[in-house]
Amino acid sequence: MDEKKLAIIATKGTLDWAYPPFILASTAAALGYETQIFFTFYGLQLLKKDVSDLKVSPLGNPGMPMKMPFGPKWFRDINWNIPNAVQAIVPGFESLATTLMKQTIKNNGVATIPELRSLCQEADVKFIACQMTVELFGFEHSDFIDGIEYGGAATFFEFAGETDICLFI
Amino acid sequence: MDFNKDLDARGLNCPLPILRTKKTLNEMASGEVLRVIATDPGSVKDFAAFAKQTGNELLSSTEGNGEFTFFIRKK
Numbered sequence: 001m002d003e004k005k006l007a008i009i010a011t012k013g014t015l016d017w018a019y020p021p022f023i024l025a026s027t028a029a030a031l032g033y034e035t036q037i038f039f040t041f042y043g044l045q046l047l048k049k050d051v052s053d054l055k056v057s058p059l060g061n062p063g064m065p066m067k068m069p070f071g072p073k074w075f076r077d078i079n080w081n082i083p084n085a086v087q088a089i090v091p092g093f094e095s096l097a098t099t100l101m102k103q104t105i106k107n108n109g110v111a112t113i114p115e116l117r118s119l120c121q122e123a124d125v126k127f128i129a130c131q132m133t134v135e136l137f138g139f140e141h142s143d144f145i146d147g148i149e150y151g152g153a154a155t156f157f158e159f160a161g162e163t164d165i166c167l168f169i
Numbered sequence: 170m171d172f173n174k175d176l177d178a179r180g181l182n183c184p185l186p187i188l189r190t191k192k193t194l195n196e197m198a199s200g201e202v203l204r205v206i207a208t209d210p211g212s213v214k215d216f217a218a219f220a221k222q223t224g225n226e227l228l229s230s231t232e233g234n235g236e237f238t239f240f241i242r243k244k
Binding site: 023026027030031032108109110111119122123 | 180181182183184185187188190191192208209219222223
C-alpha cells in the first residue's frame with residue numbers, strides 16, 4: 001500500500017479554528033498519511049510557543065451556541081442569545097466566551113491545542129511557517145515552537161502537488 | 170477474549186481514542202491483541218475506519234452500559 005499524503009493550509013488564528021488542522025493532521029498521521037501543515041497569515045498564531053492567548057469570538061458568529069458549561073442541566077441547555085451590539089460594547093466579552101469555551105472543551109474530554117499540536121509533532125507531521133507572513137506581522141523565529149520549517153508558496157506546492165488530499169482551513 | 174494490552178480511552182473525545190490506540194499499537198508486536206474501552210459514540214465508526222485504513226484487524230466491536238469495547242490485532 002503506497003503511503004497517502006495530506007497537505008493542509010491553516011489560515012485562522014482563533015481557538016475554535018485551531019482545532020480542524022490539528023485534529024485532521026494528527027488523525028491522518030495515525031492512519032499512515034504523510035502530512036504537512038502550511039501555516040500562513042493568522043494561522044501562524046497556532047505555532048506560537050504560548051497558545052494560551054488564543055481566543056474565540058462569538059461576535060458576528062451566529063453559528064456559535066452560547067451555553068454555560070456549569071450548573072444544573074436546565075441551565076446548561078439555555079442558549080444565550082446575546083445581540084452583537086451588546087457583545088461588541090461589553091469589555092472582556094471575548095475573554096469570557098473563551099473561558100467558557102475552554103471549560104466546555106474540558107467537560108467534553110476534547111484535547112487541548114498544545115496537546116493536539118504535540119501529538120502531531122510526535123507523529124512526524126511537518127509544520128511549515130510562511131516566512132513572508134512572519135516578516136509581515138513582525139514575528140521572530142524565537143516566537144515559535146522548535147521543529148518547524150520556514151518557507152514560501154513554492155515550498156508548499158512541492159509537497160502539495162503530490163498529495164491525495166489538500167485542504168484550505 | 171484474550172488480549173496482550175489494555176487501553177482505557179473512557180471520557181476521551183475524537184480524535185484522542187484513535188491517536189492513543191495508534192500510539193499503543195506502535196509499542197506492540199505484530200499479531201498481539203489490544204483491547205480498547207471508549208465512551209465516545211463516534212468511536213464505533215472511527216475504529217472500523219481506522220482498522221480498514223491501517224490494516225490492523227478489528228476482531229470485535231461491542232457496546233454495553235454506554236461503553237464501547239474494541240479488540241484489535243496488530244498487523
